Amino acid sequence: MALQREGFAEVEKAVRGVLRDVLGLSEARVAAFDESTPLFGALPELDSLAVAGVLTELEDRLAILIEDDEVDGDMLESFGALTRFAADKALR
Amino acid sequence: MIDWYDWSGGREAMLRFGPATGPVVLVALPLFEEANRTRTFAAALMRLLAGRGIASALPDLPGTGESLTQIEETTLSEMRAAMGAAVDHLGARRVHACGIRSGALLDPHAFVRARWHFSPVEGEVLMTELLRIAQAGKSSPASDDAPMLVGGNLLTAAMVAELKAATTDADPGPLRIVRLDSDPRPADRKVPGVPLWRRAEPGHDPALAALLADDIAAWVRACEG
Numbered sequence: 441m442a443l444q445r446e447g448f449a450e451v452e453k454a455v456r457g458v459l460r461d462v463l464g465l466s467e468a469r470v471a472a473f474d475e476s477t478p479l480f481g482a483l484p485e486l487d488s489l490a491v492a493g494v495l496t497e498l499e500d501r502l503a504i505l506i507e508d509d510e511v512d513g514d515m516l517e518s519f520g521a522l523t524r525f526a527a528d529k530a531l532r
Numbered sequence: 533m534i535d536w537y538d539w540s541g542g543r544e545a546m547l548r549f550g551p552a553t554g555p556v557v558l559v560a561l562p563l564f565e566e567a568n569r570t571r572t573f574a575a576a577l578m579r580l581l582a583g584r585g586i587a588s589a590l591p592d593l594p595g596t597g598e599s600l601t602q603i604e605e606t607t608l609s610e611m612r613a614a615m616g617a618a619v620d621h622l623g624a625r626r627v628h629a630c631g632i633r634s635g636a637l638l639d640p641h642a643f644v645r646a647r648w649h650f651s652p653v654e655g656e657v658l659m660t661e662l663l664r665i666a667q668a669g670k671s672s673p674a675s676d677d678a679p680m681l682v683g684g685n686l687l688t689a690a691m692v693a694e695l696k697a698a699t700t701d702a703d704p705g706p707l708r709i710v711r712l713d714s715d716p717r718p719a720d721r722k723v724p725g726v727p728l729w730r731r732a733e734p735g736h737d738p739a740l741a742a743l744l745a746d747d748i749a750a751w752v753r754a755c756e757g
Binding site: 454457461464488489490493500501502503508 | 683733
């Protein structure tokens, strides 16, 4: 349990880093993201093309594979939802 | 300065920096949209190399930059052949290839002293990324064996087939791989920095450029022995 929590923090850090690097957001801005921070539809930087970049970069950094039919509005709805999706993949 | 080189299909421009003698670092930008996102960075890297006494060249390839050939008229093999012609133009014994991202797919068939790759990506992975981008703006899924429009570049079925099979490690010979420290894939060195090729707006990372210029300069000098 303790191990998994540790892994989750790593994944969350990776998701934060990907959003910062791909969308060109400031360190301070992504540091303020929490579980409920809305993403798709709320961040103007996150258009459908940028989504492709975010997903691909997440795949690279977490060594996971995201299938296209797994990508929907729900997983991109909030920072918490995206992090949970990535953690489910990476910590399997 | 602007130089030119001839390949079997025509003449292309080549941007050159640094001294007229000694080794030349031949830079291959990533293919397609990522080229636009990394050109400023690559040019900065070349100026920094010149400051370290090392010459470099950045050729337009068929279908890129100022080339009169359209992207849909060309193939990966033709781009590789043009890269080979650029190597001949510079003098094969002097050339060290520097492939950025999918630019690393362009050099295996060119005869060079040594190769240096930054965050290289295999053809199959590149195709997966391109398909995802092509689908981002569409309701119907793209097929991977038909002509594909990706960010304004029309890729023919022949180009798609070649890309899928392309690898960065086809040839033996000295090769150094550098990646960002956020990238878990194996490398000779990991460096801090941001993946500029993912940015919708072109960005720059001067600290990363300086670090890579030092790395390339040391690698070239070590290979020249």
